[in-house]
Amino acid sequence: MSGALRFRHQLPVLTWLVLVWILLWGTWSWANLLSGILVAVLVTNVLPLPAVIGGARVHPLPLLVLAFWFIKDLVVSSAQVAWQAIRPSGMQQGAIVAVQLRTDSDLLLTLIAEALTLVPGSIVLDLDRPRRTLGVHLLHVDDDEDVQRQKAGVLTMEDRVVRAFGTKEDIARLDQEIPVEDLAPGSDGPEVRR
Numbered sequence: 001m002s003g004a005l006r007f008r009h010q011l012p013v014l015t016w017l018v019l020v021w022i023l024l025w026g027t028w029s030w031a032n033l034l035s036g037i038l039v040a041v042l043v044t045n046v047l048p049l050p051a052v053i054g055g056a057r058v059h060p061l062p063l064l065v066l067a068f069w070f071i072k073d074l075v076v077s078s079a080q081v082a083w084q085a086i087r088p089s090g091m092q093q094g095a096i097v098a099v100q101l102r103t104d105s106d107l108l109l110t111l112i113a114e115a116l117t118l119v120p121g122s123i124v125l126d127l128d129r130p131r132r133t134l135g136v137h138l139l140h141v142d143d144d145e146d147v148q149r150q151k152a153g154v155l156t157m158e159d160r161v162v163r164a165f166g167t168k169e170d171i172a173r174l175d176q177e178i179p180v181e182d183l184a185p186g187s188d189g190p191e192v193r194r
Contacts (some may be wrong), residue, residue, distance in 0.1 A: 062163035081120040095141045099154045101132045
């Protein structure tokens with residue numbers, strides 16, 4: 001990679017590091033700016049990050065849709081978890097489910113896992129990268145139908161994230177069926193444990 005191209009790819013990271021440096025010092029000054037640039041260049045050259053393959057593309061309208069539904073899910077799930085915590089009958093049953101995803105991008109898989117974990121009531125326990133399978137703990141499930149509904153919710157989150165940040169190939173992959181050989185071993189579908 002040429003020096004100019006490498007610098008162009010590092011510029012957002014360098015800018016972010018300089019900004020964090022200035023915020024850590026609490027005041028803006030030329031000394032803080034210059035020392036921040038020096039530290040940022042030193043950090044990015046001594047401790048380089050691996051290149052992100054197939055970076056994100058931002059699609060504004062799907063990003064707004066993702067943000068709207070994420071905030072709605074956050075509010076609704078927070079209320080549901082609060083009710084689960086204080087209701088007289090206490091916590092009922094939870095479940096751990098495996099959900100097969102369609103995307104193959106490391107960046108998108110990470111964004112999906114983070115978005116799911118940030119919404120109260122579910123947490124990603126495992127990501128089987130080769131099989132593109134998320135292990136998700138669901139705080140409360142009523143029955144098998146509810147488990148299927150919540151698994152569909154995971155796939156809906158995947159769809160929103162991919163449409164907001166995915167490439168054309170990532171978005172096209174959403175309409176493909178999941179091959180049987182990609183499913184969890186020894187099962188006809190994602191496993192459910194209670």
